[in-house]
Each structure stands twice: as C-alpha cells, then as structure tokens.
Amino acid sequence: MRTLLIWASLLVFLSACGGPPPPPRNLNDACSIVKQYPKFRRSMKKTERKWGIPMHVQMATIYQESKFVGDARTPLRYSLGVIPMGRQSSAYGYAQALDGTWDEYKASTGNRGADRDKITDATDFMGWYMNETTRRLGISKNDARNQYLAYHEGQTGYARGTYNKKSWLVRVAGTVQSRADMYQRQLKACNKD
DSSP: HHHHOOOOOOOHHHHHSSSSSOOOOTOOOHHHHHHHHHHHHHHHHHHHHHHOOOOOHHHHHHHHTTTOTTBBOOOEEEEEETTEEEESOOOOHHHHOOOHHHHHHHHOOTTTTEEEEEESHHHHHHHHHHHHHHHOOOTTOOHHHHHHHHHHHHHHHHHHTTOOOOOOOHHHHHHHHHHHHHHHHHHHHHHHH
C-alpha cells in the first residue's frame, strides 16, 4: 500500500511538472511578463537575434494568438449544437501554428524535435515565419499590423488581399499594432532599470 501511495504521489508530481506554465499574471505589462518568466525573454531575444523579429512584435502576436497559454487550442465544433465534431483548426500552442505550417517549419529549420507548447520553439517558429514574410512580401519586421495579417491569412492569402474582406481582422491587426507599440515602450522603460 505504501509503495502504491509513493508511486501515485510521484505520478501526480511529474504530471504537474510536464506542461507549459500558466499564463503571466499581467498580460498588459511587458516588464511584468518577462520578470515573471525570464525564459520568455531569453527565447524572444534569441529569436530577435536569429531572425530579426523584434521582441515586442513577437509578444503582441503571442498575446493575440494565445494570451500566452502554451497549450491553447481552437474551440470545438459541434453538430446539432451538442455533438463534438473536432476542433475548428489544427492551431495549437503559444503561436497557434497549424499542423502543416509547423511541419514545414521543422523541415525547413531542421528543428525536428520542436514542440508548439514550448516558448522557445514557438518564438523560433514565429521568427522563421515572419522572416519568410519579409523575404516574400517585403513587409517590415517591425510592422506588427501587416506581419499579423500575413500570419493570420498566410502569405499567399495576404498577397491576394483576403484580409480586405474581413473588417474584424483588419480591426484585430490594428490592436496587435497598438499592443506591440505599448510593449515596445514598456520594454524600453524596464530595460533602463
């Protein structure tokens, strides 16, 4: 009986340690986010050095996509209002990367062991994707609004202007830019401290 209790306790402990951390307490304060989770800062800084995507652009996109929830998923779809029919899409993790795009990222970068619920892999994915957006479409790496539109619609969709038929998405992209600007100001202030 005692052995069983020890194993059960160990299993509970290990399962509690296995997933991504809870989201930051204050999502409206970039300094608070990186202070609470220094690994987030290290991951985003690494991505900024490697791909040139500014930290504040990454943060605003992650906020919009997952609110910093590492295992975020899209809502379930229901048939007849009650029968679960699967998720709205395969988007998962901090970056809400789709299965196909994630597979393309892993093949392109050689990062075969990457996990969407790990902040380091999620920010590297965003850096890779946004760098490709800059290369293919000429969108500045500092332009959070248009980077987000291309991120949401895909680079081909952005090039076709599909977002122009989605006023709600254009509005959301504007809030992503506003949040990126806010995070940028906050990060400048806390980097002085």
